[in-house]
Amino acid sequence: xRAEWETRTNAALRRIGSExxxxxxxxxxxxxxxxxxxxxxxQKHLGPKRQLHADALxxxxxxxDMEILIDFMRVEIEKGIQxxxxxxxxxxxxGHHERHFDTRSHFLAVAVxxxxxxxxxxxxxxxxxxxxxxxxxxxxxxxxxx
Numbered sequence: 344x345r346a347e348w349e350t351r352t353n354a355a356l357r358r359i360g361s362e363x364x365x366x367x368x369x370x371x372x373x374x375x376x377x378x379x380x381x382x383x384x385x386q387k388h389l390g391p392k393r394q395l396h397a398d399a400l401x402x403x404x405x406x407x408d409m410e411i412l413i414d415f416m417r418v419e420i421e422k423g424i425q426x427x428x429x430x431x432x433x434x435x436x437x438g439h440h441e442r443h444f445d446t447r448s449h450f451l452a453v454a455v456x457x458x459x460x461x462x463x464x465x466x467x468x469x470x471x472x473x474x475x476x477x478x479x480x481x482x483x484x485x486x487x488x489x
Contacts, residue, residue, distance in 0.1 A: 349365050406469070416454065416455045421448075427441050
């Protein structure tokens, strides 16, 4: 299957006049023959037991650490915000405050927004894993040790 895909890909590249070619050999094989891209060297395969799994990463402790990081970043953001009063005769209070972020605080605020999105997604995954009663997922939980 791999060889067929390589043949078809290279034929398509030739048809469009491209000099590029696909090489679908395994990296270890490429490295052993000296054809590895950018000095790629063979690495020991760790296998599934040594890989990180979502259930090992997405824990309540991880969520707590994310909360601490988000709170710390919010404090740092506040250090770079200047508030000014803008007079407005049409406003009941005579005006309003505007917050101006310096560049650092702006980028930190964007990062915090992304972290909050990750936090919410991780929370949903954990909640789903804890409450899901689908037979397949129950079997998966038992197998993975949830």
